[in-house]
Amino acid sequence: MSVLTLTIEGRDVAGQTGGTILQVARENGIAIPTLCHLQGLSDVGACRLCVVEVEGQRKLLPACVTAIDEGMKVTVNSERLTAYRRRIVELLFTERNHVCSVCVADRNCELQDLAVELGLTHFDLPLLSPQASVDATHERFGIDHNRCVLCTRCVRVCDEIEGAHTWDVMGRGTEARLITDMGIPWGDSNTCTSCGKCVQVCPTGALFEKGRSVAEARRRRPYLPYLVAHEGRTR
Amino acid sequence: MADKTIVIEPVTRIEGHAKITIQLNESGEVADAHFHVTQFRGFERISQGRMVHEMPSLMARICGICPVSHMVASAKACDEILGVTVPPVGVRLRRVLNLAQIVQSHALSFFYLSSPDLLLGFDSDPALRNLVGVARQTPELARDGVALRRFGQRIIERLGGKRIHPAWVVPGGVSRPLEASERDSILAEIPDARERAHRTLDWYKKNVASWTDEVAHFGDFPSLYMGLVHEGGNAAYSDGLLRVVDSSGWVMADGVDPRAYGDYLGETVEPWSYLKSTYFKPLGYPAGIYRVGPLARLNVAERLGTPAADAELAEYRERLGRYPSSSFHYHYARLIEIVHCIDVIDHILSRSDILDPHVRARAEINRNEGVGVSEAPRGVLIHHYKVDDDGLVEWANLVIATGHNNLAMNRSVLQTARHYIKGDQVKEGMLNRVEAVIRCYDPCLSCSTHAVGQMPLQVDIRDAEGSLLRQVSR
Ligand code: SF4
Ligand code: SF4
Ligand code: FES
Numbered sequence: 001m002s003v004l005t006l007t008i009e010g011r012d013v014a015g016q017t018g019g020t021i022l023q024v025a026r027e028n029g030i031a032i033p034t035l036c037h038l039q040g041l042s043d044v045g046a047c048r049l050c051v052v053e054v055e056g057q058r059k060l061l062p063a064c065v066t067a068i069d070e071g072m073k074v075t076v077n078s079e080r081l082t083a084y085r086r087r088i089v090e091l092l093f094t095e096r097n098h099v100c101s102v103c104v105a106d107r108n109c110e111l112q113d114l115a116v117e118l119g120l121t122h123f124d125l126p127l128l129s130p131q132a133s134v135d136a137t138h139e140r141f142g143i144d145h146n147r148c149v150l151c152t153r154c155v156r157v158c159d160e161i162e163g164a165h166t167w168d169v170m171g172r173g174t175e176a177r178l179i180t181d182m183g184i185p186w187g188d189s190n191t192c193t194s195c196g197k198c199v200q201v202c203p204t205g206a207l208f209e210k211g212r213s214v215a216e217a218r219r220r221r222p223y224l225p226y227l228v229a230h231e232g233r234t235r
Numbered sequence: 236m237a238d239k240t241i242v243i244e245p246v247t248r249i250e251g252h253a254k255i256t257i258q259l260n261e262s263g264e265v266a267d268a269h270f271h272v273t274q275f276r277g278f279e280r281i282s283q284g285r286m287v288h289e290m291p292s293l294m295a296r297i298c299g300i301c302p303v304s305h306m307v308a309s310a311k312a313c314d315e316i317l318g319v320t321v322p323p324v325g326v327r328l329r330r331v332l333n334l335a336q337i338v339q340s341h342a343l344s345f346f347y348l349s350s351p352d353l354l355l356g357f358d359s360d361p362a363l364r365n366l367v368g369v370a371r372q373t374p375e376l377a378r379d380g381v382a383l384r385r386f387g388q389r390i391i392e393r394l395g396g397k398r399i400h401p402a403w404v405v406p407g408g409v410s411r412p413l414e415a416s417e418r419d420s421i422l423a424e425i426p427d428a429r430e431r432a433h434r435t436l437d438w439y440k441k442n443v444a445s446w447t448d449e450v451a452h453f454g455d456f457p458s459l460y461m462g463l464v465h466e467g468g469n470a471a472y473s474d475g476l477l478r479v480v481d482s483s484g485w486v487m488a489d490g491v492d493p494r495a496y497g498d499y500l501g502e503t504v505e506p507w508s509y510l511k512s513t514y515f516k517p518l519g520y521p522a523g524i525y526r527v528g529p530l531a532r533l534n535v536a537e538r539l540g541t542p543a544a545d546a547e548l549a550e551y552r553e554r555l556g557r558y559p560s561s562s563f564h565y566h567y568a569r570l571i572e573i574v575h576c577i578d579v580i581d582h583i584l585s586r587s588d589i590l591d592p593h594v595r596a597r598a599e600i601n602r603n604e605g606v607g608v609s610e611a612p613r614g615v616l617i618h619h620y621k622v623d624d625d626g627l628v629e630w631a632n633l634v635i636a637t638g639h640n641n642l643a644m645n646r647s648v649l650q651t652a653r654h655y656i657k658g659d660q661v662k663e664g665m666l667n668r669v670e671a672v673i674r675c676y677d678p679c680l681s682c683s684t685h686a687v688g689q690m691p692l693q694v695d696i697r698d699a700e701g702s703l704l705r706q707v708s709r
Contacts, residue, residue, distance in 0.1 A: 144286070213402065
């Protein structure tokens with residue numbers, strides 16, 4: 001494995017072949033916002049929050065799945081990038097029904113944090129206000145599709161770490177929904193081991209422990225020490 | 236002269252949105268008068284399919300005016316669904332929160348909304364007839380009002396966090412025990428609040444004689460009264476059972492478990508109101524007209540249970556009789572309640588066990604139905620939910636104080652209008668009285684948080700065909 005050198009935000013940095021821009025940036029203390037990325041799980045490039053500019057490339061590239069290259073010049077922060085990221089978060093908010101003040105994840109939510117971080121103070125886009133359901137058939141947990149951002153962290157942790165593969169995504173676009181097994185109620189799933197890993201990795205209030213009231217979600221990530229959403233953050 | 240209709244819309248200085256219509260007959264006398272309210276009924280749709288644990292916070296959001304009372308009633312309905320007994324300290328802390336809400340809401344109603352009429356006169360210049368005008372004439376009174384309101388609000392902030400809709404009250408109790416520092420800060424503010432409450436009450440008593448005409452025509456009629464009482468007859472605010480008495484003191488119902496509210500309260504929809512009117516079923520409609528709120532609470536209770544407030548209550552009864560029947564006396568009752576609530580808060584927070592960390596009981600869904608009741612500042616508030624086995628809400632019903640009082644408010648508006656209004660050239664002060672009788676009830680109307688006192692008032696005077704004869708705006 002050879003070492004590649006590149007610049008990120010004008011700083012000379014180095015990483016191993018096959019490493020991603022996100023990895024190298026974080027190793028060097030350069031922050032890039034992410035949502036679907038969770039260190040320890042495979043990356044899928046689903047949310048596009050980590051987009052960066054690479055000199056010579058017209059397209060913006062997702063840092064979590066873009067491999068570094070010798071001599072690459074990467075820009076992580078620019079007005080254009082912030083505008084893009086803000087718009088992505090706005091799309092996530094307006095696509096489903098987020099009412100933070102009655103949400104179990106209020107003040108403990110990565111989507112909320114991103115909105116604050118990116119200065120999203122109001123929505124220009126119309127709210128889609130879809131009809132989305134809550135599946136509370138599982139004995140201990142529930143999923144509120146109104147708050148799911150389809151990051152698929154739950155799908156991956158369940159598949160890659162627990163090995164149960166209970167979760168999947170069905171449908172496309174705004175119709176896409178998380179499903180358990182072949183689309184049966186969670187409580188009827190015979191693959192789910194009730195380990196609760198999905199609940200722990202969910203960045204929003206979509207997956208929750210039953211019995212918790214508003215703003216009472218507690219992510220016990222130390223319980224999954226090998227998974228890190230953001231360096232320097234415990235959630 | 237043809238039949239005419241005077242429409243006062245929206246009513247200023249009451250919280251929410253409403254309209255008064257006054258129907259004149261051919262000789263210009265008031266033939267009929269109605270108070271129209273639009274109640275927000277969306278809560279049923281909003282709550283459907285939601286986890287029951289969200290309900291207290293969700294329901295608090297339907298009303299920006301008394302969110303705490305909704306939370307308490309809602310949480311009590313949820314307690315029943317979980318089938319839990321809330322730990323005693325949890326019960327007491329909820330009680331403190333609700334009492335603080337009553338103090339702040341009563342202060343808003345009395346000082347901000349009603350004291351301008353009382354101090355400056357119903358006929359005074361409407362431009363000055365507000366708290367600023369009060370402050371100019373009697374700065375002390377205005378300051379007491381501001382301070383009492385803040386006293387209540389600060390307790391709510393300390394207990395529930397600095398948010399408009401605290402998420403502190405949860406099914407099974409409260410989410411966090413009280414800290415010694417919070418208790419101490421609240422207790423430290425009590426002597427000042429107490430002094431202000433008594434000073435206001437003294438001011439009111441000194442002046443009550445000057446409102447004799449209003450007392451006699453602001454909804455003075457016999458009716459039933461309903462409120463929560465503890466066993467033994469002390470007034471209850473967050474717990475207790477329902478009692479209904481009539482104007483001569485006959486106990487029509489007592490020890491009524493709120494779960495049985497449907498057996499006692501019937502609902503009717505009047506063509507002139509979007510808000511359901513409730514009546515006492517055993518007497519039927521419309522004989523079953525009843526009132527809730529401060530006046531009713533003092534009528535149903537034998538006593539309040541704190542010495543200073545009970546002394547005031549004794550004097551109140553001495554002056555007005557055992558069962559005062561004019562809605563004007565809501566003001567007086569409200570002031571006595573402020574004194575009482577402050578003393579109860581003091582009493583509860585001085586208990587040695589109040590910092591006990593055991594404030595919440597947890598359980599799964601054990602029942603599919605729950606009813607919770609509390610006394611909101613403006614009267615009995617009932618929340619009733621049905622949930623599926625997983626705890627998702629399937630059905631919800633709310634009976635709010637303004638619904639209980641709807642028939643009485645209408646009767647009051649008619650009485651006041653008949654007395655003060657003749658012809659369509661009515662003076663502003665006369666219309667103000669028609670509004671003021673509604674303010675006695677301090678109705679919480681839709682769920683708006685409009686800046687208080689900022690709403691424009693429009694008076695439409697229409698003939699029988701509905702064409703506009705005259706329009707007054709301010
Ligand atoms: S999931 Fe996050 S953003 Fe969505 S309602 Fe809950 S707290 Fe708000
Ligand atoms: S449920 Fe949570 S973890 Fe799963 S896809 Fe939705 S937001 Fe992501
Ligand atoms: S696409 Fe990179 S973090 Fe989501």
